[in-house]
Amino acid sequence: MSTQVTEQEQTETEEESAHQQRRLAEKAERQEVRDRMRERAETDLEQADTVFDLKVFRYDPDIPEKEDPRFDTFPVPFTKGMTVLDALMYARDHYDSSLTFRHSCRQAVCGSDALFVNGTQHLGCKTQVVDLGDSEGVPGQIRVEPLPHQEVVKDLVVDMEHFYDQMDAVEPFFDADELPSGDLEEQRQTRENREKIKMSSRCIWCGACMSSCNIAAGDNEYLGPAAINKAYKFAMDDREGENRKQERLEIIEQEHGVWRCQTQFSCTEVCPKDIPLTEHIQELKREAVKNNLKFW
Amino acid sequence: MYEHDVIVVGAGGAGLRAAIAAHEEGADVALVSKLHPVRSHTGAAEGGINAALRDGDDWHDHAYDTMKGSDYLGDAPAIETLCETSPEEVIQLEHWGMPFSREEDGRVSQRPFGGLSFPRTTYAGAETGHHLLHTMYEQVVKRGIKVYDEFYVMDLAVTDEPDPEDRECHGCVAYDIKSGEVTGFKANDGVVLATGGDGQAFDHTTNAVANTGDGPAMAYRAGVPVEDMEFVQFHPTTLPSTGVLISEGVRGEGGILYNAEGERFMFEYGYANNAGELASRDVVSRAELTEVNEGRGVEDEYVYLDMRHLGDERILDRLENILHLAEDFEGVDGLVEPMPVKPGQHYHMGGIETNEHGETCVSGLYAAGECACVSVHGSNRLGGNALPELIVFGARAGYHAAGRDYGEALVQTGPSAAIEHEEDLGAPVEPGALGPADDDVAADGGATADEARSDGGQLASPSEVVHRSVERQRQRVERLKERDGRNHAEIRKKLQKAMTRWVNVFREEEGLKKALEVIKECREEYQNVAVSDPSSTYNTDLIHTIETRNLIDTAETIALGALARDEFRGAHWRAEHQERKDDEWLKHTMVQWSDGTPELYYTDVILEGADKTYEPKVRSY
Ligand SMILES: Cc1cc2nc3c(=O)[nH]c(=O)nc-3n(C[C@H](O)[C@H](O)[C@H](O)COP(=O)(O)OP(=O)(O)OC[C@H]3O[C@@H](n4cnc5c(N)ncnc54)[C@H](O)[C@@H]3O)c2cc1C
Ligand code: SF4
Ligand code: FES
Numbered sequence: 001m002s003t004q005v006t007e008q009e010q011t012e013t014e015e016e017s018a019h020q021q022r023r024l025a026e027k028a029e030r031q032e033v034r035d036r037m038r039e040r041a042e043t044d045l046e047q048a049d050t051v052f053d054l055k056v057f058r059y060d061p062d063i064p065e066k067e068d069p070r071f072d073t074f075p076v077p078f079t080k081g082m083t084v085l086d087a088l089m090y091a092r093d094h095y096d097s098s099l100t101f102r103h104s105c106r107q108a109v110c111g112s113d114a115l116f117v118n119g120t121q122h123l124g125c126k127t128q129v130v131d132l133g134d135s136e137g138v139p140g141q142i143r144v145e146p147l148p149h150q151e152v153v154k155d156l157v158v159d160m161e162h163f164y165d166q167m168d169a170v171e172p173f174f175d176a177d178e179l180p181s182g183d184l185e186e187q188r189q190t191r192e193n194r195e196k197i198k199m200s201s202r203c204i205w206c207g208a209c210m211s212s213c214n215i216a217a218g219d220n221e222y223l224g225p226a227a228i229n230k231a232y233k234f235a236m237d238d239r240e241g242e243n244r245k246q247e248r249l250e251i252i253e254q255e256h257g258v259w260r261c262q263t264q265f266s267c268t269e270v271c272p273k274d275i276p277l278t279e280h281i282q283e284l285k286r287e288a289v290k291n292n293l294k295f296w
Numbered sequence: 297m298y299e300h301d302v303i304v305v306g307a308g309g310a311g312l313r314a315a316i317a318a319h320e321e322g323a324d325v326a327l328v329s330k331l332h333p334v335r336s337h338t339g340a341a342e343g344g345i346n347a348a349l350r351d352g353d354d355w356h357d358h359a360y361d362t363m364k365g366s367d368y369l370g371d372a373p374a375i376e377t378l379c380e381t382s383p384e385e386v387i388q389l390e391h392w393g394m395p396f397s398r399e400e401d402g403r404v405s406q407r408p409f410g411g412l413s414f415p416r417t418t419y420a421g422a423e424t425g426h427h428l429l430h431t432m433y434e435q436v437v438k439r440g441i442k443v444y445d446e447f448y449v450m451d452l453a454v455t456d457e458p459d460p461e462d463r464e465c466h467g468c469v470a471y472d473i474k475s476g477e478v479t480g481f482k483a484n485d486g487v488v489l490a491t492g493g494d495g496q497a498f499d500h501t502t503n504a505v506a507n508t509g510d511g512p513a514m515a516y517r518a519g520v521p522v523e524d525m526e527f528v529q530f531h532p533t534t535l536p537s538t539g540v541l542i543s544e545g546v547r548g549e550g551g552i553l554y555n556a557e558g559e560r561f562m563f564e565y566g567y568a569n570n571a572g573e574l575a576s577r578d579v580v581s582r583a584e585l586t587e588v589n590e591g592r593g594v595e596d597e598y599v600y601l602d603m604r605h606l607g608d609e610r611i612l613d614r615l616e617n618i619l620h621l622a623e624d625f626e627g628v629d630g631l632v633e634p635m636p637v638k639p640g641q642h643y644h645m646g647g648i649e650t651n652e653h654g655e656t657c658v659s660g661l662y663a664a665g666e667c668a669c670v671s672v673h674g675s676n677r678l679g680g681n682a683l684p685e686l687i688v689f690g691a692r693a694g695y696h697a698a699g700r701d702y703g704e705a706l707v708q709t710g711p712s713a714a715i716e717h718e719e720d721l722g723a724p725v726e727p728g729a730l731g732p733a734d735d736d737v738a739a740d741g742g743a744t745a746d747e748a749r750s751d752g753g754q755l756a757s758p759s760e761v762v763h764r765s766v767e768r769q770r771q772r773v774e775r776l777k778e779r780d781g782r783n784h785a786e787i788r789k790k791l792q793k794a795m796t797r798w799v800n801v802f803r804e805e806e807g808l809k810k811a812l813e814v815i816k817e818c819r820e821e822y823q824n825v826a827v828s829d830p831s832s833t834y835n836t837d838l839i840h841t842i843e844t845r846n847l848i849d850t851a852e853t854i855a856l857g858a859l860a861r862d863e864f865r866g867a868h869w870r871a872e873h874q875e876r877k878d879d880e881w882l883k884h885t886m887v888q889w890s891d892g893t894p895e896l897y898y899t900d901v902i903l904e905g906a907d908k909t910y911e912p913k914v915r916s917y
Binding site: 060061062063066080081092093097098100101103104105106107108109110111112126128153154155157160164168172173174175176179180183184185186187188189190191194197198201202204205234237239240 | 331332334335336337339340349383384387390391392393395396397398399400401402403404421423425426427430431434435437438474476504505506537538540541620621624625626627783785789827828829830831832833834835836837
């Protein structure tokens with residue numbers, strides 16, 4: 001019995017030292033990788049005609065040294081057609097793999113990389129670096145921060161829960177009063193009606209509008225531009241029918257609904273899908289007034 | 297541990313449709329997705345969705361076009377199911393409020409697409425996928441289906457029987473991206489994989505960064521064969537700098553391709569004398585690259601796609617989104633100048649082998665959408681045929697996982713469907729098998745780990761199976777974070793470059809072998825991969841590291857299949873083999889992971905439909 005334990009102990013020590021050695025080897029290799037990464041970045045930098053500074057907001061609640069928000073600056077070699085998202089990926093892959101941001105489609109359809117770039121809301125993937133420069137083109141510095149008025153999860157990632165909750169609050173699903181009887185028969189819709197809801201249906205849930213809105217910043221219960229726009233999409237769709245429209249108007253007329261909007265247009269300005277948000281909110285206000293007049 | 301009847305992994309078009317179906321069948325369903333559902337790549341689809349809806353059209357014609365487009369590598373029973381069911385599924389979407397483009401009479405609009413004998417591509421502007429995705433997500437919200445978003449599924453919980461056909465899937469393991477917790481998801485009835493494409497195996501792709509082949513890689517390591525992986529579709533019109541897609545709708549509406557000399561090369565050089573720009577994608581992609589290779593490309597890289605003659609009004613009405621894409625991503629105004637385009641990786645015809653009910657050979661495990669291969673696209677997918685696949689087979693997988701009985705499947709799955717061969721059809725080269733790693737837990741992530749076998753040969757309970765997978769993945773995460781080693785990004789880049797260089801539109805034996813060598817090197821380097829971000833909060837370094845392993849696995853099966861198939865079929869072009877060899881190759885390539893080594897075998901293509909047999913014909917356009 002006791003010999004067994006010793007044997008086991010011995011194996012454990014052997015394993016331990018093997019493990020140590022491996023770790024040392026790995027450490028050396030990692031240093032090599034870091035050197036290579038830096039070298040690569042340096043050659044890139046040397047060879048580039050233009051280099052600009054990417055200044056990025058950093059914060060990680062999970063790591064004591066990163067708990068205090070700070071900015072890191074990464075020199076990035078400019079290449080033709082480079083977007084802010086490309087620059088962020090360059091910084092992550094060449095300097096610091098812990099740099100964290102959401103991204104996926106790289107073509108302005110998934111809505112995951114809405115960021116605060118040089119003081120305005122932008123989709124990182126849709127924003128060309130050259131467009132942020134002075135007349136000379138490439139800027140000296142680009143500052144990237146998470147969307148304001150949203151809780152920061154880590155670095156550039158914000159908590160979207162509140163945005164999603166507001167979306168949910170307008171019952172965001174098509175709900176026709178009546179459906180055609182045949183399985184293969186569609187609900188006809190005029191071209192004009194489709195045209196009317198077209199812009200509203202383009203929202204990609206990026207959250208830029210909500211983050212730019214002063215009212216939403218001050219009133220947590222305000223439905224906000226994206227959710228009201230979602231309600232607009234259904235309320236204006238003739239296929240849903242009058243009853244449902246009535247219910248939809250009741251939702252957006254509530255205390256923290258359309259009447260909160262002070263027509264500041266900031267949402268409309270930042271929307272990457274060019275949705276005329278303020279106009280849609282105004283139109284719903286008019287609908288709501290008409291609706292109320294009906295009962296007088 | 298979470299527990300539900302049906303767990304759907306992935307919330308793109310296929311996953312959402314599967315979840316709605318399972319819910320309709322009475323199951324308690326959960327959607328587990330690494331992206332919030334509306335961020336899924338289905339939202340990027342532009343052109344449209346095929347369905348025989350009109351008088352004068354017939355689903356049999358749709359089936360015929362699809363079989364021909366597939367270059368006779370599709371399975372007829374699956375294709376017939378697709379074409380017969382897509383009209384009701386498309387109208388279902390319409391009933392759910394999808395804002396399709398409309399005709400004067402208020403009906404949904406349809407337009408012509410490459411390889412189709414009737415204009416049956418139903419669309420919503422040039423943003424069909426966006427509307428499809430949002431419409432289905434709305435229905436998920438309406439039904440109150442539970443969504444776990446930003447949960448990364450790392451592994452499946454599968455029993456460890458020697459024969460995959462005896463294995464059972466009891467759930468999966470997911471990493472909660474926001475909290476860093478590794479959690480089990482137990483499925484009482486079934487797991488549906490709907491994780492989408494794997495375009496990130498290439499460096500010029502229309503696919504999202506999240507399309508990393510997680511589903512196929514996980515299923516593959518759990519013993520499910522992957523099918524026809526060599527068939528990768530390259531789309532002929534992507535923007536040169538980013539790979540962003542310019543929809544086939546542009547050519548459907550009458551867009552024209554020119555070379556640097558201003559010649560309409562599809563006709564001038566006889567690539568497709570009848571269909572011209574509307575020949576199928578493989579044909580147009582090869583034509584473009586031939587132009588470039590023969591010195592008639594613009595800047596030695598691309599050709600022009602011109603839509604100016606369509607007129608501002610038509611462009612704005614039907615292709616407005618294209619104007620934005622060309623402007624934002626290439627700085628080109630499509631109303632006044634032609635757009636530069638070149639082929640880019642776009643779609644994977646191959647994937648997890650399933651039958652027409654969405655079942656794999658492992659019981660309780662289903663797959664649907666781009667990650668699956670029920671074999672409706674064969675060696676080449678027709679434009680507009682992926683979206684109907686998502687909803688038709690997404691729904692079927694969901695219903696079946698929740699208990700609906702479809703009767704016996706006509707398409708067989710698993711190793712027992714293999715065809716006998718006289719000669720040995722082993723892998724054409726020594727593939728990427730490696731000796732046991734120093735630290736295999738970290739780099740491996742294999743599914744049917746030995747630990748999953750219950751003590752004393754007794755059958756482990758489903759909870760135990762899930763629990764053990766969770767433990768293994770927990771260890772893996774810890775080790776990856778605590779050890780030192782290489783960063784995944786370099787390995788991923790190396791892999792992507794090799795795939796684009798050697799496993800692209802044009803393929804030759806030498807190059808494919810080189811690709812396999814590089815893939816093997818990547819695998820070796822990956823043995824020492826480590827995550828340098830120690831954080832438990834939103835650790836994308838960790839996620840990308842795990843994804844990279846999945847890309848290595850799928851890339852290897854693509855290159856292996858391509859090397860073995862010494863013929864020219866659909867999207868698979870081989871320099872040394874310029875003809876389609878129907879005598880030898882009317883069969884599906886299967887790759888199966890067997891103790892760390894990929895193994896190749898083949899199954900027959902099914903050309904017999906319900907009431908007709910599709911005879912292979914020369915594919916001319
Ligand atoms: C630019 C573009 C345009 C296209 N246009 C058309 C068209 O006009 N017509 C057509 O028919 N087809 C088109 N296609 C093809 C078609 O859009 C895709 O094949 C299809 O959308 C794939 O859908 P999916 O549901 O299988 O996957 P996706 O929509 O990619 O969804 C995958 C889901 O899986 C999740 N996921 C992945 N891995 C994991 C994991 N490990 N853990 C948890 N979740 C995970 C993701 O979060 C996501 O929710 C196009 C494709 C592209 C790229
Ligand atoms: S309305 Fe515009 S800004 Fe607001 S979430 Fe939608 S796409 Fe983003
Ligand atoms: S990455 Fe999808 S919107 Fe920018």
